[in-house]
Structures are given as C-alpha cells and as structure tokens.
Amino acid sequence: xxxxxxxxxxxxxxxxxxxxxxxxxxxxxxxxxxxxxxxxxxxxxxxxxxxxxxxxxxxxxxxxxxxxxxxxxxxxxxxxxxxxxxxxxxxxxxxxxxxxxxxxxxxxxxxxxxxxxxxxxxxxxxxxxxxxxxxxxxxxxxxxxxxxxxxxxxxxxxxxxxxxxxxxxxxxxxxxxxxxxxxxxxxxxxxxxxxxxxxxxxxxxxxxxxxxxxxxxxxxxxxxxxxxxxxxxxxxxxxxxxxxxxxxxxxxxxxxxxxxxxxxxxxxxxxxxxxxxxxxxxxxxxxxxxxxxxxxxxxxxxxxxxxxxxxxxxxxxxxxxxxxxxxxxxxxxxxxxxxxxxxxxxxxxxxxxxxxxxxxxxxxxxxxxxxxxxxxxxxxxxxxxxxxxxxxxxxxxxxxxxxxxxxxxxxxxxxxxxxxxxxxxxxxxxxxxxxxxxxxxxxxxxxxxxxxxxxxxxxxxxxxxxxxxxxxxxxxxxxxxx
Numbered sequence: 001x002x003x004x005x006x007x008x009x010x011x012x013x014x015x016x017x018x019x020x021x022x023x024x025x026x027x028x029x030x031x032x033x034x035x036x037x038x039x040x041x042x043x044x045x046x047x048x049x050x051x052x053x054x055x056x057x058x059x060x061x062x063x064x065x066x067x068x069x070x071x072x073x074x075x076x077x078x079x080x081x082x083x084x085x086x087x088x089x090x091x092x093x094x095x096x097x098x099x100x101x102x103x104x105x106x107x108x109x110x111x112x113x114x115x116x117x118x119x120x121x122x123x124x125x126x127x128x129x130x131x132x133x134x135x136x137x138x139x140x141x142x143x144x145x146x147x148x149x150x151x152x153x154x155x156x157x158x159x160x161x162x163x164x165x166x167x168x169x170x171x172x173x174x175x176x177x178x179x180x181x182x183x184x185x186x187x188x189x190x191x192x193x194x195x196x197x198x199x200x201x202x203x204x205x206x207x208x209x210x211x212x213x214x215x216x217x218x219x220x221x222x223x224x225x226x227x228x229x230x231x232x233x234x235x236x237x238x239x240x241x242x243x244x245x246x247x248x249x250x251x252x253x254x255x256x257x258x259x260x261x262x263x264x265x266x267x268x269x270x271x272x273x274x275x276x277x278x279x280x281x282x283x284x285x286x287x288x289x290x291x292x293x294x295x296x297x298x299x300x301x302x303x304x305x306x307x308x309x310x311x312x313x314x315x316x317x318x319x320x321x322x323x324x325x326x327x328x329x330x331x332x333x334x335x336x337x338x339x340x341x342x343x344x345x346x347x348x349x350x351x352x353x354x355x356x357x358x359x360x361x362x363x364x365x366x367x368x369x370x371x372x373x374x375x376x377x378x379x380x381x382x383x384x385x386x387x388x389x390x391x392x393x394x395x396x397x398x399x400x401x402x403x404x405x406x407x408x409x410x411x412x413x414x415x416x417x418x419x420x421x422x423x424x425x426x427x428x429x430x431x432x433x434x435x436x437x438x439x440x441x442x443x444x445x446x447x448x449x450x451x452x453x454x455x456x457x458x459x460x461x462x463x464x465x466x467x468x469x470x471x472x473x474x475x476x477x478x479x480x481x482x
C-alpha cells in the first residue's frame with residue numbers, strides 16, 4: 001500500500017466495534033508541517049460513538065480475557081507483522097504528517113513493532129501467572145495471578161504516533177483488556193492503520209475501537225461506565241484534568257506527563273561525545289519529546305570547550321523538509337510552533353545570552369532554529385518549564401555535588417543523561433538523580449524490556465517492561481487447602 005492509498009482509504013472513517021464506519025464528528029485537516037498545507041481531511045468520532053464503543057468493549061471483554069495466552073500472543077504478533085508490511089507507507093506518512101526525518105520515522109516504526117513482539121513473548125513465558133505464595137500455616141496454599149482490569153481508555157499524543165499507541169495497546173491486549181483508543185486529532189491517519197490490521201488478523205469485534213477527535217472524545221471515555229482503566233500520555237494540564245475525572249469513579253490511571261530533563265556533563269567527559277549526546281537529547285524530533293534533555297548542566301572545567309563544540313555542530317545541522325537530507329524537521333503543529341516562539345520572546349525579554357538560533361526558520365512550515373541559551377538563571381521560565389521544542393538552556397557548575405543538586409532542582413523527574421569518562425563516577429551520579437530513566441554515556445535508546453515513567457510531576461505508573469503489563473491488571477490472590 002502506498003501512502004496515497006493509505007490516506008485515501010482512511011480519511012472518512014473511524015474504527016468502531018471491528019469495522020470502519022463514517023465519522024460523524026467535525027472533520028479535521030491533516031497538515032504537512034514542512035509546508036503548512038493541508039493534504040487530507042480526516043473524520044472524527046462523536047461522544048455517541050464512544051458510548052457504542054464502550055458497550056462493545058464490555059461485551060467483548062468476557063471472551064477476550066479468556067482467550068488462551070498463546071492466542072492473544074498470536075494477535076499481538078499479527079499487529080507487529082502488519083506494521084512491518086506497511087513499513088514504507090507508514091514512514092512516508094510520518095514524514096508528511098509529523099515532519100520527522102526519515103531516520104526518526106524508521107526508528108518509530110521499529111519501536112512499535114518490537115513492542116508488540118515483546119509483550120507476545122512476555123505473556124507466553126508466564127508473566128500473568130505470579131506463582132505460589134508460601135503461607136505461615138502449612139494447612140493452606142496460596143497462588144497469585146494478574147487479572148485484566150477490563151475495557152481501557154488509551155489516550156495518546158501527536159509527537160509519537162504508532163509508538164505511544166504500541167506502548168499502551170500491546171500490554172493492554174496482552175493482559176486481557178479490551179481497548180478504546182483516542183489518537184490525537186493532529187496525527188490520526190497513522191493510528192487508523194491499527195484498525196486495518198485488526199481486521200486483517202481477525203481480531204474479535206469490540207476488542208479495539210479507534211475514536212479520533214478532540215478533548216470531548218477523551219472526556220466521554222472517562223464518563224463511560226464500562227471503562228475500568230485509563231492510560232494517558234500528554235501535557236500536565238490535561239493529565240491533571242484526567243486524574244480529576246478518573247478520581248470521581250476511582251478508576252486506576254497511568255499518566256505519562258512532561259519533563260524538564262537534565263543532561264549532566266562531568267569534568268572528565270569526552271567533549272565530542274558530550275556534544276553528540278547533548279544535540280541528540282534536545283534536537284531529536286525537534287525537541288518534541290517528553291524526555292528531551294533541555295537543561296545542560298556542565299562542569300566549569302570543560303564548559304567553554306563543550307560550548308564551542310556545540311556551536312560548531314549546530315552550525316552544520318540541516319533543518320528543512322523531511323524529503324531532503326536533513327538533521328531536524330519542523331515542529332508538528334502550528335500551535336506548538338507558536339508556543340515555542342513565545343518562549344523565544346520570553347528569552348529576549350529576559351536578556352538571555354543566545355549562542356545560536358532564537359528565531360523561527362525562514363520559509364513556509366512550522367520551523368524553529370536549533371536554539372541554545374547560555375548561563376540561564378534558575379528563575380527563568382526557559383529553565384523551569386517544558387518548552388517542547390529545540391531549545392537548550394545551559395548552566396555551569398563546579399563539581400558533581402553541585403551538578404546533582406541542580407539536576408534534581410525541578411518539579412519533574414522523567415529522564416536524565418550523565419556523560420563522563422569514568423563509568424564508576426558517572427553511574428554514581430546517575431544513582432542520585434531523581435528520574436525514572438537515566439542514560440549514562442548513551443543516546444536516548446528505549447527498549448521494550450526497560451521501564452518508562454517518572455517521578456514527581458512527570459506522572460504516575462510505568463510503561464514498557466513488566467510494569468507496563470501490570471498497569472492493565474490487578475493482582476488476585478487465591479487461597480486453598482494445602
């Protein structure tokens with residue numbers, strides 16, 4: 001299937017109860033952020049569609065949860081195979097709708113495929129059966145199993161279509177939950193491919209519905225009495241509203257929210273390695289990543305050398321349309337571009353020292369230049385708040401203790417990177433940083449086997465790994481005579 005065919009066949013439909021049906025909500029435009037031009041009109045769902053989907057998910061749950069583990073694993077591998085079969089079209093669509101360079105779109109697709117295969121393998125190795133529990137009275141025996149919560153509402157953002165959906169959908173289905181998926185209204189087309197694959201692999205009706213739309217669709221999911229679990233990735237403001245709505249019904253929630261992650265460069269770090277990791281941590285996906293290491297904390301002993309290396313590296317970066325040979329594409333939406341421009345205006349008003357960038361790139365589309373500010377005060381909005389764009393703030397420190405203290409002086413705790421030549425020293429620093437995932441001398445590589453989630457205002461719960469599976473299931477203990 002070509003990208004043109006994928007767009008043409010999915011612009012007027014939502015995926016409800018195993019079938020594509022005409023969308024009855026107000027259509028939205030899919031926009032190419034490199035040009036600012038709409039290339040398709042995409043249907044959206046209505047709150048009535050959510051009601052119908054929740055009812056079908058509840059009907060399907062009873063039989064889906066009783067499917068043999070091997071059968072659920074087969075469906076998960078079917079999703080992985082279906083994504084691979086559409087590889088070129090999905091990569092092209094990600095480039096066109098998200099503005100991702102080709103290499104980033106390829107990484108996204110590979111991550112989604114790996115996630116479905118990982119959870120298929122995990123449940124086949126007995127992850128849902130927690131085994132026997134030794135009891136103090138030998139007249140009794142105990143065992144524990146993980147039981148699925150029930151129909152789950154999965155609400156995903158626009159910055160990583162396919163990937164964040166895989167992180168939620170794969171463990172939900174693996175655990176035995178049915179699912180209502182609300183993709184972002186900005187990046188709907190790629191997500192609808194999951195419905196197409198569901199039909200191809202014969203996924204039972206009601207196990208998955210895909211309901212594009214704006215906030216009213218997510219709110220309707222939270223109000224649906226059939227929903228027993230909510231998983232959300234997105235902004236802290238929306239996450240707060242979701243948590244409040246879930247609290248009214250005592251629904252279990254997983255929230256993967258924002259970050260203001262540090263990259264700590266120690267005095268013994270290799271300068272070129274550090275420069276590469278700094279640029280990758282803030283300019284990948286044009287900085288539109290919750291784990292973006294947007295605060296550079298560098299030891300005074302090497303600060304000047306690292307700053308010079310960053311300037312040289314950034315000057316060579318090509319920013320432009322993903323169809324060309326580029327290092328960074330546009331921001332995905334006009335609204336996000338305008339938000340980042342607002343931070344650049346704030347930087348000017350605060351008189352921040354701009355090493356490079358500081359403006360929107362010339363030409364059509366939603367571009368922001370790779371931007372670095374030096375010696376940013378801790379009181380600055382650019383140091384404290386999540387910009388969600390290619391904007392790096394730099395501060396110098398003296399010694400590891402000062403670096404650790406500054407790294408932890410934030411409301412967030414999602415991720416961090418530590419760069420240093422001595423692995424023992426670097427790992428000792430990593431151990432003391434309050435973050436859910438810390439990389440030491442590596443790019444931000446995320447494997448399905450790892451854990452993803454944060455401390456403090458960065459969210460609740462974990463995705464990926466066994467924790468991701470456990471997020472869709474409750475622990476049941478069974479006591480019997482010995």
